[in-house]
Amino acid sequence: xxxxxxxxxxxxxxxxxxxxxxxxxxxLENGMxxxxxxxxxxxxxxxxxxxxxxxxxxxxxxxxxxxNRTPDYLIVHHLEPDHSYGIDAFAxxxxxxxLVMSANALxxxxxxxxxxxxxxxxxxxxxxxxxxxxTLTFFTAAMVHWPEVIVSYDSADKVLFSADAFGKFGxxxxxxxxxxxxxxxxxxxxxxxxKQVQALLKKAATLDIKTICxxxxxxxxxxxxxxxxxYNTWSAYEPEDRGVFIACASIHGNTLEAAEKMKExxxxxxxxxxxxxxLCREDIAECVEDxxxxxxxxxxxxxxxxxxxxxxxxxxxxxxxxxxQNRKVALVENTxxxxxxxxxxxxxxxxxxxxxxxxxxxxxxxxxxxxNIKELxxxxxxxxxxx
Ligand SMILES: Cc1cc2nc3c(=O)[nH]c(=O)nc-3n(C[C@H](O)[C@H](O)[C@H](O)COP(=O)(O)O)c2cc1C
Ligand SMILES: [Fe+2]
Ligand SMILES: [Fe+2]
Numbered sequence: 001x002x003x004x005x006x007x008x009x010x011x012x013x014x015x016x017x018x019x020x021x022x023x024x025x026x027x028l029e030n031g032m033x034x035x036x037x038x039x040x041x042x043x044x045x046x047x048x049x050x051x052x053x054x055x056x057x058x059x060x061x062x063x064x065x066x067x068n069r070t071p072d073y074l075i076v077h078h079l080e081p082d083h084s085y086g087i088d089a090f091a092x093x094x095x096x097x098x099l100v101m102s103a104n105a106l107x108x109x110x111x112x113x114x115x116x117x118x119x120x121x122x123x124x125x126x127x128x129x130x131x132x133x134x135t136l137t138f139f140t141a142a143m144v145h146w147p148e149v150i151v152s153y154d155s156a157d158k159v160l161f162s163a164d165a166f167g168k169f170g171x172x173x174x175x176x177x178x179x180x181x182x183x184x185x186x187x188x189x190x191x192x193x194x195k196q197v198q199a200l201l202k203k204a205a206t207l208d209i210k211t212i213c214x215x216x217x218x219x220x221x222x223x224x225x226x227x228x229x230x231y232n233t234w235s236a237y238e239p240e241d242r243g244v245f246i247a248c249a250s251i252h253g254n255t256l257e258a259a260e261k262m263k264e265x266x267x268x269x270x271x272x273x274x275x276x277x278x279l280c281r282e283d284i285a286e287c288v289e290d291x292x293x294x295x296x297x298x299x300x301x302x303x304x305x306x307x308x309x310x311x312x313x314x315x316x317x318x319x320x321x322x323x324x325q326n327r328k329v330a331l332v333e334n335t336x337x338x339x340x341x342x343x344x345x346x347x348x349x350x351x352x353x354x355x356x357x358x359x360x361x362x363x364x365x366x367x368x369x370x371x372n373i374k375e376l377x378x379x380x381x382x383x384x385x386x387x
Pocket of ligand 2: 080
């Protein structure tokens with residue numbers, strides 16, 4: 001991929017069009033990119049390796065850009081296998097190169113590579129690495145998304161090498177906007193660590209950043225202000241949009257019919273934004289993203305084995321994993337003999353931080369009646385007051 005960064009910083013990452021699921025769970029509609037960068041100065045530094053599937057292509061890209069030079073450093077911003085799989089092959093091919101990483105990463109390194117640890121330079125907050133015209137300053141970014149993560153800033157070209165932060169699903173040549181796949185990536189992969197992302201944003205605010213080079217997705221330039229703004233909203237657990245996300249899990253279709261009706265009612269009543277998903281059929285990661293995106297989450301589900309229908313139960317557990325908080329939640333159930341869905345969902349949400357559960361709920365008895373529609377209308381009024 002010929003991606004221009006600066007005269008002396010080259011893109012040497014690799015697109016992966018083959019892997020079906022990232023981390024064995026996230027659907028890759030448009031593949032994935034494992035980014036890597038080469039800084040050519042008096043000293044030569046490589047920023048990060050790539051995943052198993054891409055190591056050979058990465059080493060080829062590196063060799064092409066190096067010309068007759070050899071790397072002095074491999075900077076390991078993040079040790080997760082999607083960025084560290086090529087460390088051993090690199091270390092063997094370039095035996096004089098040093099590896100630069102955090103002390104935490106050095107401790108974890110033998111789990112990920114067989115390289116001689118005496119080749120490692122461990123860096124801490126504000127340490128620098130002089131390359132010539134370029135000087136890299138390191139900042140810790142623990143838990144964005146693993147404990148050993150560092151980011152680095154090049155003051156010469158004003159580039160932030162941001163590790164997993166600001167990354168997205170999709171190859172770098174994917175024909176799609178940034179925010180949708182970056183949001184799905186953020187909430188599902190980094191979402192639990194809002195506090196740590198806020199800490200990183202505070203550090204970033206002290207830097208004059210012209211370019212962000214993340215480990216996934218496109219290199220960012222003109223869109224940096226809006227990207228930083230979105231990251232601030234997301235990591236503060238603030239809703240991005242005033243509106244409702246209707247998450248529905250229905251066995252026989254009655255609750256789904258009610259959900260579709262509810263979408264219509266909310267739209268007719270002028271709710272600013274209404275999104276809906278059938279949890280039984282749609283990508284759960286997309287539904288997690290939509291749950292976080294909106295100010296109100298409306299969960300509509302069948303009662304099931306004295307609890308709530310499993311796709312809803314799974315969904316709520318996914319939200320819980322990702323520290324879902326600071327939202328309004330409304331609940332609708334369906335029951336044929338012993339209502340249990342609302343009770344079960346309520347108990348799960350009560351366990352989460354700063355969740356307000358609306359008092360008004362609706363319990364449908366198998367088929368949706370005229371009376372139920374009236375109740376849904378009333379619930380819609382309550383929801384709109386809360387968006
Ligand atoms: C395996 C199974 C377990 C169920 N458990 C309950 C239950 O514990 N309590 C209840 O009232 N209904 C239970 N139901 C019935 C459904 O919740 C009920 O028929 C409801 O109307 C389904 O709504 P739906 O058409 O949206 O799926 C169960 C249904 C199935 C298939
Ligand atoms: Fe990661
Ligand atoms: Fe990653």
